[in-house]
Amino acid sequence: MIPVDAHVARLPLTPVDRTVSVRLVHARLIDGSGSDPIADAEVVIEGDRISYAGSYRASVTVEAATEVDLSGRTVLPGFIDTHLHMGSDLETSDAELAAAYGSQKVLGTAVTIRRTLLAGVTTARDLGGIDAGFRESIADGTILGPRLHLALSALSPTGGHSDYHLPSGAPTRSFATLDPIVDTDDDVRRTTRLLVRYGADVIKVCTSGGVSSPSDLPTDVGVPAEHIKIIRAETGKRQGQPVAAHAQGIQGILEAVRGGVASVEHGYEIDSEAIDLMLANETTLVPTLSAALRVPDPKLVPDYLYQKKVRWSAVAREHIAAALSAGVKVALGTDSGVCPHGRNLAELGHLVELGLSPMQAIVAGTSSAAELLRLDDHLGTVTAGKLADLVIIDSDPLTAITTIGDPDAVGAVLQGGRLVKDLHGWFGIPPALPAIGG
Ligand SMILES: [Zn+2]
Known part of the structure; x- marks a missing residue:
């Protein structure tokens, strides 16, 4: 996909930091579309985009992806x-x-x-x-x-x-x-x-x-x-x-x-x-x-x-x-x-x-x-083909919506497949280091 309009042209971020190829399993997925949550979900990220998002596929092996078990946690769009x-x-x-x-x-x-x-x-x-x-x-x-x-x-x-x-x-x-x-x-x-x-x-x-x-x-x-x-x-x-x-x-x-x-x-x-x-x-x-x-x-x-x-x-x-x-x-x-x-x-x-x-x-x-923002082809839901911008939290926002307002409750953030925050080491790899304000 080659963006032609200026307002989408800068969406792919230059991959100067760690880009992860991961399979996130067993999280609750709230995909941003308003559909019911998926209780036992799987999200696969390849490069900067999502290649699969849906129910957990027990019989599928994903090549070359690090598997991250997110049982009890919730995955949301960035x-x-x-x-x-x-x-x-x-x-x-x-x-x-x-x-x-x-x-x-x-x-x-x-x-x-x-x-x-x-x-x-x-x-x-x-x-x-x-x-x-x-x-x-x-x-x-x-x-x-x-x-x-x-x-x-x-x-x-x-x-x-x-x-x-x-x-x-x-x-x-x-x-x-x-x-x-x-x-x-x-x-x-x-x-x-x-x-x-x-x-x-x-x-x-x-x-x-x-x-x-x-x-x-x-x-x-x-x-x-x-x-x-x-x-x-x-x-x-x-x-x-x-x-x-x-x-x-x-x-x-x-x-x-x-x-x-x-x-x-x-x-x-x-x-x-x-x-x-x-x-x-x-x-x-x-x-x-x-x-x-x-x-x-x-x-x-x-x-x-x-x-x-x-x-x-x-x-x-x-x-x-x-x-x-x-x-x-x-x-x-x-x-x-x-x-x-x-x-x-x-x-x-x-x-x-x-x-x-x-x-x-x-x-x-x-x-x-x-x-x-006219970016819905690329962002806004956790859907195969969109950019892998994700927020992962330790609780269920549908029962405790105010929790997520505390930045310390935002456990992990991925942006374009790049891990930029991992407060609790869920991914087992160091997140990208900020150039300023680290
Ligand atoms: Zn204002």
């Missing part, structure tokens, strides 16, 4: 976090940020990226703040990390969510790798073309204001539906990069859905009109509950942010629960960077807290997330 910000940490003070060297920021981001992989996330979508060099450095084996899809920057009008200027005119921290301000139709066209040139896999727009921005509110409207249509006309002439909308208040959510976005990110004030439109358009909701439900320490963040957070957490809890029960398609996304990094799979527990079944939450973090 998880996909469709919304995070690897280069951000909302609770790092402005003074600390200003004091850091550029090299310290880059190396710190590389450590965050590695921690995210070891938490069980083998693919991630960064929705603003890091450049494509991180994606390329993972693909070529320089650092260990999730395969990345990138938005690079989030677009908004002057004074909108990604206009990081204080009312005094002074700039605050920036999420941008290019000027993200779009006010006119021509701004929208040119900026979309620039993002494509810089290697964006997804175009991120802010159709509402936000909680963490100093000069607007989640109820404010940002990029309008007509501008999303211009972006889609541009990407439609190229590789069809999907549009993801930061949308919190209901007016911003409706602009996003009417404009034809692939995903509504946050969606805190979603109502029945938006739910019906999203069901009809098959728009995915990425509710980012890890950030939404968490109220930060008031000593660590500005007061405006703390006050907005308290109010909007309550809004999200009520409205997102209604959307989940209505059956809106959901993909897992944490907004890590706005909440702490490295506990990404705690989002599964939050999705269950607001009404999904544990199996539905797992599907949101695997096959549904892969579909949103």
Whole structure:
């Protein structure tokens, strides 16, 4: 299989580290499709892909494969976090940020990226703040990390969510790798073309204001539906990069859905009109509950942010629960960077807290997330022919979904057939050593 589109071209990772040819036997398999678990399963990996996944075959001998007995354990697909910000940490003070060297920021981001992989996330979508060099450095084996899809920057009008200027005119921290301000139709066209040139896999727009921005509110409207249509006309002439909308208040959510976005990110004030439109358009909701439900320490963040957070957490809890029960398609996304990094799979527990079944939450973090990223031919389920991205845990997530949120409960991680984490020595071979942050 030769990938031709840019968004799948970097999936095969350069095999600089140990690639294992293994036969995993006797585990419980939850394959990510939503089908019932297989109690006594077998998964065979050859090179970077899965060659068999199904019931254990007692009469079959697999040539040249190391056999690993995983009795009592559960094999799952590598998880996909469709919304995070690897280069951000909302609770790092402005003074600390200003004091850091550029090299310290880059190396710190590389450590965050590695921690995210070891938490069980083998693919991630960064929705603003890091450049494509991180994606390329993972693909070529320089650092260990999730395969990345990138938005690079989030677009908004002057004074909108990604206009990081204080009312005094002074700039605050920036999420941008290019000027993200779009006010006119021509701004929208040119900026979309620039993002494509810089290697964006997804175009991120802010159709509402936000909680963490100093000069607007989640109820404010940002990029309008007509501008999303211009972006889609541009990407439609190229590789069809999907549009993801930061949308919190209901007016911003409706602009996003009417404009034809692939995903509504946050969606805190979603109502029945938006739910019906999203069901009809098959728009995915990425509710980012890890950030939404968490109220930060008031000593660590500005007061405006703390006050907005308290109010909007309550809004999200009520409205997102209604959307989940209505059956809106959901993909897992944490907004890590706005909440702490490295506990990404705690989002599964939050999705269950607001009404999904544990199996539905797992599907949101695997096959549904892969579909949103247009990577479902290669990732998202444990299926013969797909890339061998696996997470192995010591418990049954269908009876204890919150356990997996602790990165220490993620016993082993394979990415493209490469063993990158093996906390308990289940494989009997040393895992690939991370280049940075080992
Ligand atoms: Zn975000």
